[in-house]
Amino acid sequence: MSSLWQLTLTRVRLFFREPSAVFWTFGFPILITIALGVAFRNRPPEPARVAVQAGEGASAALAALRADPRLQARLVSAADAPAALRSGSVAMVVVPGSPTRYLHDPTRPESRLARAFADDALQRAAGRKDPLAFEDVRVVEPGSRYIDFLVPGLIGMNIMSSGMWGIAWVIVETRQKKLLRRLVATPMRRGQFLVSFVLLRMLFLFLELPVLLGFAALVFHVAVRGSLVLLVALALLGALAFSGLGLLVAARAQNSQTASGLINLVMMPMFILSGVFFSAANFPDLMQPFVRALPLTALNDAMRAVMNEGAGIAAVAPQAALLAGVASVTFALALRWFRWT
Amino acid sequence: MQRVKNWQPLTNVTPDLAIRCRALVKRYGDVVAVNGLDLEVRRGECFGLLGPNGAGKTTTLEILEGLTEPTAGEVEVLGRRWTTDAGALRERLGITLQETRLPERLTVAEIVTLFRSFYAGGLPVDEVIDLVALGEKRGAWYDKLSGGQKQRLAVACALVGDPELLFLDEPTTGLDPQSRRQLWEVVEGLRGAGKTVLLTTHYMDEAERLCDRVAIVDHGQVIALGTPRELIARVEGHEVVEFAANGATLDPTALGQLPGTRGVRAARGGFALVVDRVHLTVPALLDYLELKGAPLERLSTHSATLEDVFVALTGRHLRDE
Numbered sequence: 081m082s083s084l085w086q087l088t089l090t091r092v093r094l095f096f097r098e099p100s101a102v103f104w105t106f107g108f109p110i111l112i113t114i115a116l117g118v119a120f121r122n123r124p125p126e127p128a129r130v131a132v133q134a135g136e137g138a139s140a141a142l143a144a145l146r147a148d149p150r151l152q153a154r155l156v157s158a159a160d161a162p163a164a165l166r167s168g169s170v171a172m173v174v175v176p177g178s179p180t181r182y183l184h185d186p187t188r189p190e191s192r193l194a195r196a197f198a199d200d201a202l203q204r205a206a207g208r209k210d211p212l213a214f215e216d217v218r219v220v221e222p223g224s225r226y227i228d229f230l231v232p233g234l235i236g237m238n239i240m241s242s243g244m245w246g247i248a249w250v251i252v253e254t255r256q257k258k259l260l261r262r263l264v265a266t267p268m269r270r271g272q273f274l275v276s277f278v279l280l281r282m283l284f285l286f287l288e289l290p291v292l293l294g295f296a297a298l299v300f301h302v303a304v305r306g307s308l309v310l311l312v313a314l315a316l317l318g319a320l321a322f323s324g325l326g327l328l329v330a331a332r333a334q335n336s337q338t339a340s341g342l343i344n345l346v347m348m349p350m351f352i353l354s355g356v357f358f359s360a361a362n363f364p365d366l367m368q369p370f371v372r373a374l375p376l377t378a379l380n381d382a383m384r385a386v387m388n389e390g391a392g393i394a395a396v397a398p399q400a401a402l403l404a405g406v407a408s409v410t411f412a413l414a415l416r417w418f419r420w421t
Numbered sequence: 422m423q424r425v426k427n428w429q430p431l432t433n434v435t436p437d438l439a440i441r442c443r444a445l446v447k448r449y450g451d452v453v454a455v456n457g458l459d460l461e462v463r464r465g466e467c468f469g470l471l472g473p474n475g476a477g478k479t480t481t482l483e484i485l486e487g488l489t490e491p492t493a494g495e496v497e498v499l500g501r502r503w504t505t506d507a508g509a510l511r512e513r514l515g516i517t518l519q520e521t522r523l524p525e526r527l528t529v530a531e532i533v534t535l536f537r538s539f540y541a542g543g544l545p546v547d548e549v550i551d552l553v554a555l556g557e558k559r560g561a562w563y564d565k566l567s568g569g570q571k572q573r574l575a576v577a578c579a580l581v582g583d584p585e586l587l588f589l590d591e592p593t594t595g596l597d598p599q600s601r602r603q604l605w606e607v608v609e610g611l612r613g614a615g616k617t618v619l620l621t622t623h624y625m626d627e628a629e630r631l632c633d634r635v636a637i638v639d640h641g642q643v644i645a646l647g648t649p650r651e652l653i654a655r656v657e658g659h660e661v662v663e664f665a666a667n668g669a670t671l672d673p674t675a676l677g678q679l680p681g682t683r684g685v686r687a688a689r690g691g692f693a694l695v696v697d698r699v700h701l702t703v704p705a706l707l708d709y710l711e712l713k714g715a716p717l718e719r720l721s722t723h724s725a726t727l728e729d730v731f732v733a734l735t736g737r738h739l740r741d742e
Contacts, residue, residue: 086538090527097526257522265486265518266582267511268539421488 083268087276088283095246095280104245105288109238110295113231116357117300120226127152128194129170133161137176144205145174150197174198223305223388231296232383233356238288239315240350240376243322244329244343246284247277251330252339255419264420274418278323285312285319306386310393314386317403318379324410325375331417350376378402438500439464439586439617440485445494447480447641454480455491456641464585467608467618469632471625471727473737477641478621479519482590485619486516499586512541515579515587519594523574525564529555532563533577540582553577553607569600576607587611589620593627605631625727637731644734649727656725656733660699662706663722665691666715679705686732691718695729 095101129152132142138155145153156164161173165183171194172184180202184191204210254260263273289312296302304311325346333339353367354360354376363371371377382399385391393400440462447455455477462468470478483489484496487503487510496503501510523532533546544552550559553573558566566574572592579587589608593601601624608631611618622628628635629649637645637652645652653659671692677685681698696702699722710717731737 083535083538086535090524090531090535093531094524094526258518258520259522259524261488262516262518262521262523262578263539265488265511265514265516266536266539267508267541 084272084276084279087268087272088279091250091276091280092283094250095284101246105238105242105284106291109234109288109292112234113227113292113296114299116230117227120230125150128190128197129153130194130198131156131161131164131170131173133158133173133175135176140205141174141176141180141202144201145198147205148197148201151194151201153198170194172198174202223303227296227300228302228388229359229384230357231292231300231302232387233380235289235292235315236318236354236376236380236383237351237356238292239285239318239379240322240347242284242288243281243319243326244347246281247323247326248329248333248343249336249339251277251327252333253336255330255333256335261421270418270420274327274415277327278320281319281323282316285315289315302387304387305390306392310396311383311386314379314382314396314400314403317400317407318375318383320407321375321379321403321410324407324414327414327418328410331414332419334419350374353377355380373402375403375406437464438462438497440468440498440619442481442485442496443494445481445484445496446492447477447484447489448492453641455484457494458638458642460636460643462617462619464617465615466633467612467620467631469628469635470619470621470638471623471628471635471731472621472638473623473731476638478638479590480641481638482588482619482621486514486588487511512582513585515582515584517572517575517579517589517592519590521575523563523571523578526562528560528562529566529574529577530559532574533581536578537581543582544580546581549577549581552580552610554603567600569596569603572596572600572604573607576604580611584616586617587619589618591621591623593622593624601627625731628727635727637727637734639731639735645730652727652730653725656695656729659725660696661723661725661729662694662696662699662702662720663688663691664694664706664720665689665718666710666713667718671713671715675709676706679709681705684733686736693729695725695733 095105127150130145131154132138132145134155134157142153142155145151154170156170156173161175161183164170165173165185171188171190172182175181175183182195182199184195186192186195251260254263264270293302293304329339329342329346333342353363353371354374356376360371360377360381378399382391382396382403385396389395438461440460442458442460445455445458445460446453458477458481460481470481472478480489484491485498487498487507498510499513503510527535529550530546533549537543537546537549547556547559550556553576555570555573555577558570563571563574576589576592579589592608593604596604605627608618608620612631612633618631620631632649634646634648635652636643645655647655673685673687673692676682676692676694679694679702681696681701682694683697684695686693686695694702694706703720703722707717
């Protein structure tokens with residue numbers, strides 16, 4: 081009857097007997113995946129909206145524009161044309177004549193696109209022959225969709241928040257209830273108590289990862305292009321780094337209010353800066369050194385590289401090294417500062 | 422750590438002592454919680470630290486349990502010292518703390534099994550659960566237990582390592598009378614089995630019933646030590662007459678001169694007379710009250726208790742009522 085086994089078993093029991101903990105670990109990331117996957121699903125390209133001003137030659141122009149699937153065309157009176165442009169209900173107005181005039185605002189991308197498509201359609205209708213033969217081939221690269229970007233980020237976020245809440249919060253609660261003091265009064269090995277939390281995080285990765293990856297693969301066809309073993313290894317390294325941060329936060333805090341404040345202080349910058357929902361590359365160059373130093377940025381970048389680009393171990397070595405560094409420093413500091421009684 | 426002169430080295434310690442501490446001091450900033458406390462607890466006895474809240478009982482216990490470092494003084498537990506033998510000592514001690522909350526969603530059996538796993542040797546989990554009469558609650562979650570059951574579970578966790586020495590910190594505080602009696606039976610069973618028990622309490626009836634010897638603690642010092650019987654015998658007069666009367670203001674000096682009376686104090690809205698001959702005092706008291714035109718509201722007599730010892734020593738009550 082090993083005490084490490086008993087301590088870990090206790091953690092497992094307490095986790096599964098706390099419905100909210102189960103929801104935040106398993107249900108919540110799946111709900112986010114569904115919500116964002118639906119919101120940002122890939123749609124067929126929208127046609128460009130154009131109008132033809134009523135007058136001589138209008139019906140011929142309208143017919144030519146309507147024959148092009150890239151365009152959606154309607155007729156407007158000369159009086160209504162400025163209002164239609166202003167409201168954006170059409171991106172350009174064609175005024176047939178000699179010369180035919182294209183009314184549009186070239187600073188707006190959709191206007192320039194509409195002008196190009198409409199000009200193309202009208203020129204061909206007028207008898208233009210294209211000297212170069214061509215063929216359109218539609219290509220959607222797997223791994224380039226938003227959902228492909230999102231899933232590794234959500235896994236990273238989950239590893240971070242379950243490390244912080246599942247370790248820091250629970251330890252501080254144990255201390256607040258004076259249970260830590262009671263445990264310390266037994267011959268329990270103190271190291272084993274802490275290791276049981278880290279072990280639980282490791283064990284749970286083997287539940288969380290299959291659930292999230294499996295769901296994303298089944299519903300959104302998100303694939304892992306690189307090595308699955310490498311992905312799991314990175315997730316484990318990430319879980320270690322955030323376990324260390326969790327222990328560090330729990331080292332001194334006396335009550336759960338302090339703990340939740342500290343947890344949010346650690347997690348909030350990473351939620352925003354580490355590229356969970358959008359790429360961290362969007363932040364100004366000045367901030368990049370800081371953003372790159374965050375463990376969640378490293379974890380997200382490395383997992384994305386493996387999942388979407390099929391990156392190998394050499395490509396993600398810098399991020400892995402950063403995670404290992406964070407893990408060793410935080411564990412060392414947490415053990416030194418931990419308050420037992 | 423401050424060395425006390427005349428402190429005998431370890432080898433000279435008599436083997437029948439379970440606890441020995443000398444000139445124990447604990448300061449928290451300006452507050453002195455323990456102020457030069459001496460204590461010797463023999464093996465196999467049930468020893469009580471009796472005193473009001475804030476007397477330093479819990480701090481003393483936590484120092485003896487190795488959870489708090491003393492500011493000064495010497496401590497030996499089972500012939501060993503915390504500074505050098507902490508690991509070995511923890512194997513041989515069982516402890517209940519005040520206000521420990523165990524995990525709500527673990528069962529009685531799971532909690533005792535967890536504690537059992539920390540000890541190299543110990544008792545079977547089921548046996549310990551039966552010992553504290555929680556057999557029927559084996560599979561119940563902690564948050565479904567009553568206060569008394571929680572407290573008995575705490576004792577089970579203290580017993581599961583089969584300790585030689587048990588520390589129980591206010592084991593019955595806040596419990597209803599029936600739960601208190603159930604817990605007393607558990608402690609009496611341990612005493613019968615030859616365990617050494619050190620408990621703190623501010624209930625004098627608890628100390629009188631359970632303890633072989635009692636130390637009365639006040640302001641971080643032991644102010645009296647002995648068997649409950651010896652301590653009570655020290656009160657001049659062995660009986661207490663408590664009464665309250667309406668109407669006229671009574672003069673304590675006049676009351677003190679009633680026949681057979683050895684002392685007077687205010688008590689619960691009336692007076693308590695410490696007497697050695699009740700049969701002389703009570704008729705005289707009734708005559709006196711009639712003379713003063715003060716009808717009796719209540720009158721009771723009881724044998725002197727440790728409470729009376731405490732009042733006689735300090736002029737204060739154990740618990741503020």
